[in-house]
Amino acid sequence: MWRGLLARAAVFWAIRGRLGRLCDLVDQPPVRTVLLSRLEEAVQRYAMRDWDDDVVVRQVAADFARALESVAAWPELDLAARTLLGELRDLVEEACCENPFAAVFAPIESQARQLYGSAWRPARLSLAHTRSHPRRSDVKQDPYALTAMTPWPPDPAAAEIELQIWSDGFGPAAYAAVPMLLTHECVCHVPARQDRAKNDSQFAEGFLDWAAYHFFRIWAGKVDPQFASATRQHAERLKQVLTGQPASSESQARLLGHHAAEDLQTWFEYEHAMTEQESRTQVARLAVELNKADRPLVTKDHFVSLLGLPMPPEVARLLTAWLAGDVPAEELLDVRLEQ
């Protein structure tokens, strides 16, 4: 199983600079069918052989390069598509067996470590195979056939982030979503100090996820400029998928956490005359500080439930004091409104 994932991911990693355009191209059914089928055939042909990983990756890449060449010769393709397929062919020839998941993870982990400073827990990445799509969806509607989780409680020596992949649905869009999934784990869960994990937490999966998206937008270009465009595009599409299931409590928590962060951002802008950029940074900073606070998750969820415009006076007073450095972020977790 690992060989198959490695070979596919190595191909996607080699062509990551054009991965977004490949995803758009494979939206054209005949091209999608042929290219992804050929890649799958190559994986099936070589992954089980008693060869080194390196040889398997090179053979899969060579077969995929031939598939690209053959599709590029289709007369009905326009010049732009043909040019793209030629560029992809050149790139895929450089595919190698350097771990294409670790290559994505390392720079994200490094950014998150800077963000959390001494509160950071070292993290390592592991891969797991799942037997079905994580949301039991059709890959045509939801091509993100993978998910990530940080088992709770994390090992103090090194939190383990597990990337769970359904290999039958693991295509270019899924690979392009890996950086956002890993950013979510690194920003939201690895350094979290609280008593439990909960998939429908408004704080951990919503408010903090907003911060993870904020950081991802600014880190994407730094961690891998070639991959940035595709990863940003698929991070947004993934968000639409994850918030677009109104009957699921996970989706509701994510949606409400994002809305709460946006309301707080607006409040910073008008109440404290901040630019949009600074107010976004302040919301993200608050999310990070609250995540570091060793307090029960229910109190963090409660804080998120207080964020709505207009802001309740006690919340507004404490937020202003926090901005001025007069109170720690944790104090915001103690606000209770009269019931």
Next chain:
Amino acid sequence: MSTASVLAAAAALQRFTSAQLAAYCDEDDRAVEAVLDQHPSLVQQLPGGAGYRVLDTAALRERLARHARLRQARQEQLARNALSVRPPDPARAAARLLLAEQVLLDCAAEPDPRARQVMAATAHNQLRQCAASFTPDAGTWWEVDVHGQLTVPHIRVEADLITAGRLRLDLALARFTGSEAAGGTVGMDELVRAAGEGDELPAEMTGGRKLALVRRFASLSSRVLRPPHGTLSQSAPARFLATIAARRTADRATGSRPDSCAGRLERPSGAAHLIRLLNGLAQEPALRAGSSASRLFRVIDRLPAGRARVAVYADLLPLLPRDCHWDRQADPLPGAVVEGVADNRAQQYLWDCARLLESDLDRSPFSSESALIGQAAYVLENLAVLRAELDDTVLFRAEANRRTLLTLAGVPVQ
């Protein structure tokens, strides 16, 4: 853009290293240092490699405002938008209500009362924001009168429907959860009013959620009800009886289980079931604190020929051998305690079974209600095996009993 992003992050962090600041903006360490070095009047490098600090936050923000062409008018517009009545966002309101319900249902499994109090407050905040979003004249969301008229349009979320009646029941559940967690009580009138909301739950509502909400209401009622005389006992047998009554009533109120009153011309409404439960909880002597008598069996009246009118835990009746006489007369605690006339032999059997079950429940190590039900199912199964020597049909009746109890406890039964 880069300068603005570095300075915006600096204004937010106030004191930082270049590496920390770089994590907050779209530049690397060296570019961050270059930008900071260009603004010595705004940011100062600290000695000994301790990083940087902002010297003049107001000037820095002024600089950012100029850079972003932020005008006073823009701020005023933002303030107006934020404070004025915003058009209702049905998707957001629906998410608030549905998530609040989930939080309230999760309280049933939360052992820490302080956590339950916080969770109740969280749900209450989300529900008030939901209510306020559709009630433009209600004032600010935290002051919305949740006891007043709530104008919520019907909102469809896939197979689910949200209505004002549902919101009112959820608000009541949030209040009762807070009271229960704080060790408080709720008066009969308020519980009866909330039970009335049970009938306002939409017919088009996910079945599982409807049953879960009504069950939670029934279960909370058995914990917070302030009876007219005395208080409710927290002993294991009393909690067991109240839980059995609450769960069976919720099933009947939502039509999830066959109604014992089936066959009547008019089927009682969901609210009627709940109100009967509340009356039973308030009046049933077996639930009162301070009583030393058996909670699962008591003699009400002695009658001629050795007969007696007794009140007994309902699930003991299938254990009676066929030749015992039992004449059911009333259900003082629906689904849990029945009254009837028993002959001498039946009284003896029921008393023996009640005593054994009660003593087992009294020694229970479990605080969870579901675990108490599971424990009772196990004891009743053993009693049935013992009674089978006298009447082998007891085993069949007891098996049906066991399945019903395990289903009530949420255990899958094959």
